[in-house]
Amino acid sequence: MTETSNAPRLATHPKKRLDIIVEAPIMNRLLDLLDRLAVTGYTVVPALAGRGRDGSWRRAGLVSDAGQMVMVICVLDESRVPEVLEPVYKLLSRQIGIVTVSDVAVIRREHF
Amino acid sequence: MTETSNAPRLATHPKKRLDIIVEAPIMNRLLDLLDRLAVTGYTVVPALAGRGRDGSWRRAGLVSDAGQMVMVICVLDESRVPEVLEPVYKLLSRQIGIVTVSDVAVIRREHF
Amino acid sequence: MTETSNAPRLATHPKKRLDIIVEAPIMNRLLDLLDRLAVTGYTVVPALAGRGRDGSWRRAGLVSDAGQMVMVICVLDESRVPEVLEPVYKLLSRQIGIVTVSDVAVIRREHF
Amino acid sequence: MLDLVIANLTSPIVLFFALGLAAALARSDLVVPEAVAKALALYLMMSIGFKGGASVAGHGIDARLVGAVIAGALLSFSIPWVAFQILSRTTKLPTLDAAAVAAHYGSISIVTFVAASESVRLSGLVAEGYLVAVAAVMEAPAILTALWLAQKARKKAGTGAEGDEPQGALLREILLNGSIVLLTGAFVIGWITGARGLEIVSPFLVAPFQGVLCLFLLDMGLVAGRGLRAGWRELRGPVLAFGLYMPLVGASLAALVALPLGLSAGGTALLITLAASASYIAVPAAMRLALPEARPAIYLTLSLGVTFPFNLTLGIPLYIALAEALT
Amino acid sequence: MLDLVIANLTSPIVLFFALGLAAALARSDLVVPEAVAKALALYLMMSIGFKGGASVAGHGIDARLVGAVIAGALLSFSIPWVAFQILSRTTKLPTLDAAAVAAHYGSISIVTFVAASESVRLSGLVAEGYLVAVAAVMEAPAILTALWLAQKARKKAGTGAEGDEPQGALLREILLNGSIVLLTGAFVIGWITGARGLEIVSPFLVAPFQGVLCLFLLDMGLVAGRGLRAGWRELRGPVLAFGLYMPLVGASLAALVALPLGLSAGGTALLITLAASASYIAVPAAMRLALPEARPAIYLTLSLGVTFPFNLTLGIPLYIALAEALT
Amino acid sequence: MLDLVIANLTSPIVLFFALGLAAALARSDLVVPEAVAKALALYLMMSIGFKGGASVAGHGIDARLVGAVIAGALLSFSIPWVAFQILSRTTKLPTLDAAAVAAHYGSISIVTFVAASESVRLSGLVAEGYLVAVAAVMEAPAILTALWLAQKARKKAGTGAEGDEPQGALLREILLNGSIVLLTGAFVIGWITGARGLEIVSPFLVAPFQGVLCLFLLDMGLVAGRGLRAGWRELRGPVLAFGLYMPLVGASLAALVALPLGLSAGGTALLITLAASASYIAVPAAMRLALPEARPAIYLTLSLGVTFPFNLTLGIPLYIALAEALT
Numbered sequence A, B, C: 001m002t003e004t005s006n007a008p009r010l011a012t013h014p015k016k017r018l019d020i021i022v023e024a025p026i027m028n029r030l031l032d033l034l035d036r037l038a039v040t041g042y043t044v045v046p047a048l049a050g051r052g053r054d055g056s057w058r059r060a061g062l063v064s065d066a067g068q069m070v071m072v073i074c075v076l077d078e079s080r081v082p083e084v085l086e087p088v089y090k091l092l093s094r095q096i097g098i099v100t101v102s103d104v105a106v107i108r109r110e111h112f
Numbered sequence D, E, F: 001m002l003d004l005v006i007a008n009l010t011s012p013i014v015l016f017f018a019l020g021l022a023a024a025l026a027r028s029d030l031v032v033p034e035a036v037a038k039a040l041a042l043y044l045m046m047s048i049g050f051k052g053g054a055s056v057a058g059h060g061i062d063a064r065l066v067g068a069v070i071a072g073a074l075l076s077f078s079i080p081w082v083a084f085q086i087l088s089r090t091t092k093l094p095t096l097d098a099a100a101v102a103a104h105y106g107s108i109s110i111v112t113f114v115a116a117s118e119s120v121r122l123s124g125l126v127a128e129g130y131l132v133a134v135a136a137v138m139e140a141p142a143i144l145t146a147l148w149l150a151q152k153a154r155k156k157a158g159t160g161a162e163g164d165e166p167q168g169a170l171l172r173e174i175l176l177n178g179s180i181v182l183l184t185g186a187f188v189i190g191w192i193t194g195a196r197g198l199e200i201v202s203p204f205l206v207a208p209f210q211g212v213l214c215l216f217l218l219d220m221g222l223v224a225g226r227g228l229r230a231g232w233r234e235l236r237g238p239v240l241a242f243g244l245y246m247p248l249v250g251a252s253l254a255a256l257v258a259l260p261l262g263l264s265a266g267g268t269a270l271l272i273t274l275a276a277s278a279s280y281i282a283v284p285a286a287m288r289l290a291l292p293e294a295r296p297a298i299y300l301t302l303s304l305g306v307t308f309p310f311n312l313t314l315g316i317p318l319y320i321a322l323a324e325a326l327t
């Protein structure tokens, strides 16, 4: 899909991106898990509001962190997707939240 | 594209992801619309700054919500894309903002 | 990939999306660069926490902006990717951060 | 009056505004976090609402209160119409931009009101507490006039806005705007709890007020400076001039209305200031909902970058002098 | 007692809560930024912790302090068990939801405690400073009881939670919860620095306290109102009723325990209030970690939308009257 | 001096720092929201700038002010050179890391300055108000020396940084750093408005200052603790030691310079503290722009996790004793 021909001057490499939307109180456990799985990196982005099967929430309408969501973005090699996805799925199975996988291309291969 | 062969142990299912960047004062209307369209879920992420045809803005440089943007992420089935995109497009037609559609794969199909 | 057949009623157009995760103190330089490159637009999203080769960080654990990251999202035409990616890569080469490229479809072609 | 101008220009409030303005124009990275700026705005509303209400509880109501509230509503309804006529005749602004700008000038700036209250107090005058209620009442009507002007213009051009929200929902959103609710609510609470309530909240809402105002005005200066840097290109000569003389037009209308009301000199000065000031919080948000085609770069730059500094520095002493001459 | 109820209902604190509640129910866009709400919560913890510690430094410790702390822990351990039995018998809530709700009622609401402290002071009573320590001690034990109840239920149903975190890690997360740490830490610092320390921080932590509390309660009202709007559908009759009578059950248990402790009337009122109040900060966060299947829409709405307003308006005067009758 | 150390160690300020440090090391989830931490920093700058300016307005300027400002600039220019020589000889830090660390020690920590001011006051000493101006002047020169050191090193290694920003832009970014602008701006406003201005802002900027400082230091403790937990691996023996003795080197240089200046004992103590303190706000941000290859884990952990606590607890009493011995 992201053939490197798109960017003839700068080589790009296909990778996978996981977007994990998860409750804030669980975040630390998820990050610890990703650390244990030795993914090369991740970035956490705040969420302001959302709706899912378990109802809707707004950050401004919460006194505590409970119910708040964050989005954890993790770019990694396709070969590693299954071994990361499985424990992440297991951790989240009892929790509120979703996981998506998508294709991306990166420059600077050594980063991933 | 996201053949489930990528993750042999955990089945993934192809979905579409909408990213709607929209002004904060319009957000509530957009979310109400998505609720009426019965999408299964969405997540709102804050934006700090941006530039488009209508000039640039920075969150820190605003006294009011006017001019601030948020990004609404909505993962949904491909079959539902047209019926969601059309009213969203109509709502945003007079507003500042953009909409993108991309391919993702999800685990936990029952969520979408 | 994003054949317009998906949305028969509303035409979509294939574009590329750059996600640039970069340190907050560099953000202004990156945005100035994007302005000089005359990209049609971008959106900046805050990051709360992250980990990469250079260690992990949490927004809450910082007194200053140094070490904080932001994510700059830029949707643009495939034809423009190489000419934008190269100077961005050069700017970031000495910095902490990553760049990904992915496929998206947009409505409202005139925006990009 | 020169004394008043100089005292005003060297007040910490105005100097912190100038500091923010200068920092932004020089592209310093000084910034007040968004959440904090919003909290400061909440604090100001809560404080002036409460103090106004407590003062009414102390002095009692009279016919003048009702008269002043009605006068404020009339001013807010009518000033946008005047502003729109002027803009249509003297500038080439598109109709919807003109209507949006007009709405800002009919509505009010609560910070200008607060700064004027401080100056009034420094001048040894006393103002009626219920002017806070007048301020709350003046926030919204201007928006309605502007929407009506825009609708008329659209009908004429045959471009009725398709897919519009029902008018009722819009009206609710405008009237339940956070700043109106908090200002009015705090006013009522101040009224109910009176002197006893004021004593309880005073160390938080009264004593540090002016210092907090300095911090808020630092942020206003930063915002105005950034707005000017980004938006000054949009402001052609006649539009820019409008930002400077329209406050005087509003002030004159208010002066006419104030005369028969029998307000004190301080109260008259505040009513004039309200009419002369232009909104930059409630109205811009309403415009994004109701007139999205109108450009924020124009109405925000004009209101925040031109009229607000003008009122803060020269306008307020002028309005006080005018009020003293009238009463 | 009617006097007390009326004085309570017309206090600025309760009125600002009502304002927030009304604004949220009317769907106003009034909002206190999240960062600011968190800062206000930090401020309240820091202030009451410090004041409590400084007061202990002034009055010295005695056996009653130790007794009250133990009594608090016992109450926090046992109330969830009582609540769980009631819920199991009177409602159709799933077991895990019932356990989660029970945890909230065994733990405490620090804002209810603060509001009660103000009412106690207004009633001319004095309370022992160490009740702050009792409050801190009562935060966590209820969570443990609830987890034990949930585990028993799971074993019975044969659905042991697979993939659970080790219990030790969970315990650490619960005990090192930010609000417990700050409350306890500030208490110890207040104790160490005593009157000298109090004098230093007083203009920040003491004088503006009640005003800050008004702002915090405005936000609590907004949050409770939004919660009620979103979650009231989940609250069937018996569950809703539980939110109203369970405080009285907790209060009665506390009254029994308080009698032999020899606390002053003010201290007794505060201990009763602690038992009657329900958590909405520490416990919900712990429940998301430990009992993720339990639904926040139920336990948060009940605690914040039903029990908190009840305690704030009617409960506190009742508890004070009860304490006065008992001592 | 032991008295001073003990009084210092049991001050609420230091105890709240210790509380934050302990909470972070124990992995509590206690956290001060980022926006609030930034607002507290703005408040501190605004307050000390204003108070310094107002004090100069009261006491007038003299030659010593000019002398102290020049002395401060010289110290800030020269200390990084000394630090760099020491680091090159005693540690294996890469050159760019060494240059970056050196910059931090030439620049200043405004919170250390504030804490020292409080201790000076408690010791019954009085310091010249213009030392705030000296502090502002000392923020930036160290950065220039560090950049010059880095450039020299790069030239030697033949690895000129390609694609660099023009130096002018960088200089502007450094000098218009928000903390420098606000500190200087508030100083000038305090100077202009003098006692009259101070009276207006005093209930906000003066009275609650020490309490706010406690909250800020709680956050600093949390940040330092998290930094230590994440970064202590990077700190080998000689680098760690540098963080403990370098403040004393800076202090000694300042003592030499202070002697001929004729400052009061309090003023001397503050100048010494400025030289001994290490930046953790302005310089790290500048380093990310100018020397991105240098590792924040090293310079931030050293400055915030080692030198700051050292100065706060033992350094300040030492510097005051030194100043008293010298004057």
Ligand SMILES: Nc1ncnc2c1ncn2[C@@H]1O[C@H](COP(=O)(O)O)[C@@H](O)[C@H]1O
Residues within 6 Å of the ligand: A021, A047, A049, A050, A051, A052, A053, A054, A055, A056, A057, A069, A095, A096, A097, A098, B040, B041, B042, B043, B044, B073, B074, B075, B076, B111, B112
């Ligand atoms: N289809 C979706 N698209 C985007 N975000 C979603 C979607 N479904 C759920 N979410 C997010 O995940 C959170 C929990 O979802 P759920 O577990 O379905 O309640 C929601 O509050 C949203 O923030």
Ligand SMILES: Nc1ncnc2c1ncn2[C@@H]1O[C@H](COP(=O)(O)O)[C@@H](O)[C@H]1O
Residues within 6 Å of the ligand: B021, B047, B049, B050, B051, B052, B053, B054, B055, B056, B057, B069, B095, B096, B097, B098, C040, C041, C042, C043, C044, C073, C074, C075, C076, C111, C112
């Ligand atoms: N090409 C783009 N890529 C990413 N974000 C964009 C793009 N164009 C516009 N935006 C975002 O959408 C907002 C409104 O765009 P516009 O309607 O073009 O002014 C901008 O302020 C950006 O935040």
Ligand SMILES: Nc1ncnc2c1ncn2[C@@H]1O[C@H](COP(=O)(O)O)[C@@H](O)[C@H]1O
Residues within 6 Å of the ligand: A040, A041, A042, A043, A044, A073, A074, A075, A076, A111, A112, C021, C047, C049, C050, C051, C052, C053, C054, C055, C056, C057, C069, C095, C096, C097, C098
């Ligand atoms: N694989 C990755 N996926 C997502 N974000 C990453 C990844 N690697 C790095 N980052 C982000 O980029 C920042 C800097 O990365 P690095 O330059 O590798 O230290 C990290 O702190 C993360 O926020």
Ligand code: NA
Residues within 6 Å of the ligand: D079, D104, D105, D106, D107, D108, D109, D250, D274, D275, D276, D277, D278, D279
């Ligand atoms: Na007006």
Ligand code: NA
Residues within 6 Å of the ligand: E079, E104, E105, E106, E107, E108, E109, E250, E274, E275, E276, E277, E278, E279
């Ligand atoms: Na309880």
Ligand code: NA
Residues within 6 Å of the ligand: F079, F104, F105, F106, F107, F108, F109, F250, F274, F275, F276, F277, F278, F279
């Ligand atoms: Na130094």
